Amino acid sequence: xxxxxxxxxxxxxxxxxxxxxxxxxDGADFSGRRLSRADFSGxxxxxxxxxxxxxxxxxxxxADFSGxNLGLACLSGADFSGxKFCEATLERTGMVGSTxxxADFSGxxxxxxxxxxxxxxxAVFRGARIQRAIFRRANLSHTDFRGAEGQAxxxxxxxxxxxx
Amino acid sequence: MIFAxxxxxxxxxxAFVYACxxxxxxxxxxxxxxxxxxxxxxxxxxxRLRTVLITHDHWDHxxxxxxxxxxxxxxxxxxxxxxxAGCSTRVLQQGDAFTLGxxxxxxxxxxxxxxxxxxxxxxxxxxxxxxxxxxxxxxxATDADxxxxxxxxxxxxxxxxxDTEVHVGHGPSSTVGIEKRYNPFFV
Numbered sequence: 001x002x003x004x005x006x007x008x009x010x011x012x013x014x015x016x017x018x019x020x021x022x023x024x025x026d027g028a029d030f031s032g033r034r035l036s037r038a039d040f041s042g043x044x045x046x047x048x049x050x051x052x053x054x055x056x057x058x059x060x061x062x063a064d065f066s067g068x069n070l071g072l073a074c075l076s077g078a079d080f081s082g083x084k085f086c087e088a089t090l091e092r093t094g095m096v097g098s099t100x101x102x103a104d105f106s107g108x109x110x111x112x113x114x115x116x117x118x119x120x121x122x123a124v125f126r127g128a129r130i131q132r133a134i135f136r137r138a139n140l141s142h143t144d145f146r147g148a149e150g151q152a153x154x155x156x157x158x159x160x161x162x163x164x
Numbered sequence: 165m166i167f168a169x170x171x172x173x174x175x176x177x178x179a180f181v182y183a184c185x186x187x188x189x190x191x192x193x194x195x196x197x198x199x200x201x202x203x204x205x206x207x208x209x210x211x212r213l214r215t216v217l218i219t220h221d222h223w224d225h226x227x228x229x230x231x232x233x234x235x236x237x238x239x240x241x242x243x244x245x246x247x248x249a250g251c252s253t254r255v256l257q258q259g260d261a262f263t264l265g266x267x268x269x270x271x272x273x274x275x276x277x278x279x280x281x282x283x284x285x286x287x288x289x290x291x292x293x294x295x296x297x298x299x300x301x302x303x304x305a306t307d308a309d310x311x312x313x314x315x316x317x318x319x320x321x322x323x324x325x326x327d328t329e330v331h332v333g334h335g336p337s338s339t340v341g342i343e344k345r346y347n348p349f350f351v
Binding site for chain 2: 003005010036054056074075093095112117137145163
């Protein structure tokens with residue numbers, strides 16, 4: 001039986017702005033990696049492990065993270081417009097200042113996620129678990145929170161046309 | 165460098181191991197609990213816990229310190245105050261520094277959440293305790309404390325290079341550039 005491991009481990013450094021755009025990376029293990037400003041546009045990462053990865057400023061448009069683990073990852077400043085996070089784990093995930101227009105978080109776990117100041121216009125959170133998520137000053141115009149579970153912080157958020 | 169993040173069971177606080185790949189000397193940042201995963205991680209990577217740094221004297225960051233000292237016998241335990249959780253510590257205050265293998269950290273005073281808050285700054289990496297969080301800041305008791313905290317973060321953390329990683333007392337890590345640009349408490 002292997003010893004229990006830390007939540008995130010990162011050893012050494014790697015170049016920023018790596019290009020994974022359009023690749024099939026289903027089930028890949030990117031846990032703990034520093035992937036700042038990397039390009040995953042249109043990539044498929046279904047069921048991938050990105051726990052604790054640093055994806056600050058990354059290009060994630062139209063990527064598919066369905067069922068992926070992004071717990072404790074940093075997606076802050078990233079652009080994941082149109083990306084799919086269906087049934088993904090985004091617990092304690094940093095998403096500050098990110099852009100996620102029309103992203104799909106249906107059924108995702110967003111416990112204690114941090115999308116403050118994010119532009120999530122048109123995003124779908126149907127059936128998502130949002131307990132303690134902090135949407136402070138986020139743009140949630142025309143979002144769909146129907147069936148979402150838990151109490152989140154919406155202080156200062158824009159909620160025009162939000163469906164609950 | 166070798167970095168490990170431990171999400172503790174106590175109040176969802178974080179603790180971190182940060183170690184020099186050359187000398188295998190390791191630092192533990194905060195000790196809300198003596199997490200049972202720390203020892204096997206150190207052993208698996210051939211690391212020796214030489215130093216413990218306490219970012220501030222709150223129970224969820226210090227209560228495991230006696231057990232950590234008993235178990236790992238670190239050579240140095242640092243805090244702002246000289247004693248925490250009944251343990252003597254060496255005092256680190258604004259402008260002080262300490263070495264970790266082939267690198268070193270400088271200390272900046274980041275009070276507000278508590279009077280004794282400090283942030284350790286390594287090249288490219290900062291450990292901010294409960295001063296700065298991803299998209300937030302630590303709670304404060306008064307408006308004056310809040311202003312003191314925001315001022316200290318602006319002066320000592322936001323002056324670092326944008327790519328500097330910031331590892332915080334609760335929640336996910338971030339970078340200086342992201343927090344400076346998007347943290348709702350600053351913009």
